[in-house]
Amino acid sequence: MREMLDCPQLPHFFExxxxxxxxxxxxxxxxxxxxxxxxxxxxxxxxxxxxESADVVVINTCSVTEHxxxxxxxxxxxxxxTSPHATIAVVGCYAQLNSSSLQSMPGxxxxxxxxxxxxxxxxxxxxxxxxxxxVAPSVDEITTIHAASSTGFGxxxxxxxxxxxxxxxxxxxxxxxxxxxxxxxxxxxIVLQQAxxxxxxxxxxIVLTGVNVGEYSTESGxxxxxxxxxxxxxxGLQRIRISSIEPNLLSDELLELWFNEPKxxxxxxxxxxxxxxxxxxxxxxxxxxxxxxxxVETIKHYYPNAGIGADVIVGFPGETDALFNETYDFISEIxxxxxxxxxxxxxxxxxxxTFDFQVEPRIRxxxxxxxxxxxxxxxxxxxxxxxxxxxTVLVESEVTPGVYSGLTEEYVRVxxxxxxxxxxxxxSVFIDNAQDGQCHxxxxxxxxxxxERVYP
Numbered sequence: 001m002r003e004m005l006d007c008p009q010l011p012h013f014f015e016x017x018x019x020x021x022x023x024x025x026x027x028x029x030x031x032x033x034x035x036x037x038x039x040x041x042x043x044x045x046x047x048x049x050x051x052e053s054a055d056v057v058v059i060n061t062c063s064v065t066e067h068x069x070x071x072x073x074x075x076x077x078x079x080x081x082t083s084p085h086a087t088i089a090v091v092g093c094y095a096q097l098n099s100s101s102l103q104s105m106p107g108x109x110x111x112x113x114x115x116x117x118x119x120x121x122x123x124x125x126x127x128x129x130x131x132x133x134x135v136a137p138s139v140d141e142i143t144t145i146h147a148a149s150s151t152g153f154g155x156x157x158x159x160x161x162x163x164x165x166x167x168x169x170x171x172x173x174x175x176x177x178x179x180x181x182x183x184x185x186x187x188x189x190i191v192l193q194q195a196x197x198x199x200x201x202x203x204x205x206i207v208l209t210g211v212n213v214g215e216y217s218t219e220s221g222x223x224x225x226x227x228x229x230x231x232x233x234x235x236g237l238q239r240i241r242i243s244s245i246e247p248n249l250l251s252d253e254l255l256e257l258w259f260n261e262p263k264x265x266x267x268x269x270x271x272x273x274x275x276x277x278x279x280x281x282x283x284x285x286x287x288x289x290x291x292x293x294x295x296v297e298t299i300k301h302y303y304p305n306a307g308i309g310a311d312v313i314v315g316f317p318g319e320t321d322a323l324f325n326e327t328y329d330f331i332s333e334i335x336x337x338x339x340x341x342x343x344x345x346x347x348x349x350x351x352x353x354t355f356d357f358q359v360e361p362r363i364r365x366x367x368x369x370x371x372x373x374x375x376x377x378x379x380x381x382x383x384x385x386x387x388x389x390x391x392t393v394l395v396e397s398e399v400t401p402g403v404y405s406g407l408t409e410e411y412v413r414v415x416x417x418x419x420x421x422x423x424x425x426x427x428s429v430f431i432d433n434a435q436d437g438q439c440h441x442x443x444x445x446x447x448x449x450x451x452e453r454v455y456p
Contacts, residue, residue: 025062164210214249275330339375
C-alpha cells in the first residue's frame with residue numbers, strides 16, 4: 001500500500017499519520033477510493049495496507065449483494081483488531097443505504113453516504129468518540145458529481161477514469177439508484193483535461209467507468225459518442241476501454257465508431273442478467289434476448305476476435321428449472337467469451353425482494369456452479385483461437401525475472417519472456433499456446449516504449 005501513492009520525503013524525525021484505505025465493489029469505487037487516497041497524501045498521511053496499524057481506516061463500500069454487506073462488517077471488525085484506536089470511517093453505497101446499522105457498530109466513528117464521502121476530512125477533523133458522525137442524505141438531494149480517477153494509485157499502465165454517476169434505470173433487483181441517485185455526468189472539458197493529465201504522467205490506457213457509462217450525457221448535449229470522438233484525438237493516448245455498457249445503449253452510431261477507431265479496445269462488457277425473456281421482464285430490463293443476441297452477433301461479425309463479457313444473475317425470484325435452462329442454452333449459443341455469474345441476493349427496498357417464488361439458496365448455488373463451468377469453457381475456447389496470431393500487449397508487470405504479463409485490447413491476459421524491461425510498453429507478441437486462463441507467447445518487437453515517468 002505504501003507504493004500506491006508517491007509523496008514527498010519528510011525528515012525522519014517527523015512521524016506522519018497513517019491511513020489505510022480499502023475498496024469493496026466496482027471499478028468506479030476503486031477510482032473514488034484512489035481520489036480519496038490522494039487527499040490523504042496531500043494532508044501529509046502515509047498510506048498503509050489495512051492489515052497494518054493506522055490512525056485512520058476508510059472502507060469504501062458496495063451494497064450490490066448481501067455478501068458485500070457482510071464482508072464490510074467483517075472488514076470493520078478486523079480493522080479494529082489491527083488498529084483499535086483508529087478513526088474508522090465507512091463510506092459509500094452501504095453507508096448510504098444502511099447508515100443506522102453501521103453507526104451502531106462499535107468503533108465506527110464516521111458514516112458517510114455516496115456524495116459526502118468526498119468531504120471526509122471535515123469529519124475526520126471533528127470526529128468524536130462520543131457520537132459517530134453520520135451523513136447520508138436522501139438520494140433525491142444528491143445533485144452534484146465528483147470527478148475521480150485512479151492515477152498514481154496501484155497500476156502504472158492504465159487509469160480508471162470516472163465519467164458518470166448514478167442511474168435512471170430501475171431494475172427490480174438493484175439498489176444502485178437508491179444509493180447513488182439519478183444519472184449525472186462529468187462535463188466533457190473536465191474529462192478531457194484529466195485525460196491529457198493521464199497521458200502526461202505516462203499512462204497508455206484509460207478505462208471509462210461509471211454506474212451506467214452508456215448514459216453519459218451533459219447539459220451541453222454531449223453524449224458518449226461525442227466524448228469518445230474527442231478522446232481518441234489525444235496524442236499519446238494509446239487505448240480507451242469502456243468498463244461496461246448496457247445492450248440497449250449500444251447504438252449503431254456508437255458501434256460504428258467502436259469498430260473503426262483503432263484506439264477503442266475491441267472488448268465489450270455487456271450485462272445480460274438472464275437469457276429468459278420472462279425473467280428479463282420481471283427484472284425490468286430494457287431489452288429482450290433477441291435484441292441482445294443481435295448486438296453480440298453484430299460485434300462478432302465486424303470483429304471476430306472481440307472479447308465480449310456478460311454479467312448473469314441466477315436464482316432470480318420465479319426462475320424455474322425450465323427458465324434457468326433457457327438462460328443456460330442461450331449463453332451456450334451466443335459468442336460471448338467470458339461470464340461473471342452472481343447468485344441473486346434479495347436487497348432491501350427493491351421490488352424483487354417482495355416477489356413470490358423466491359429460489360432456495362441451494363438451487364441458486366447449483367445453478368451458479370453450472371454457469372460458472374460454462375463460462376470457463378467459453379473462455380477456454382476463446383483463448384484457443386489465439387495461438388498462431390500476433391497480438392498487441394500493454395505490459396503491466398514483471399511476474400518473475402524476465403517474464404512479463406499484460407493485456408490485449410480484447411482483454412486477454414498474455415505472459416511472455418523479454419530480455420529488457422518492457423513494463424508500460426505496447427509490444428507485439430506471437431501467441432504460442434493458451435492454458436490456465438491466459439495465453440503464452442514470445443516477444444516480436446516493441447511497438448511503443450514510453451520514457452521513464454517521474455512522479456512528484
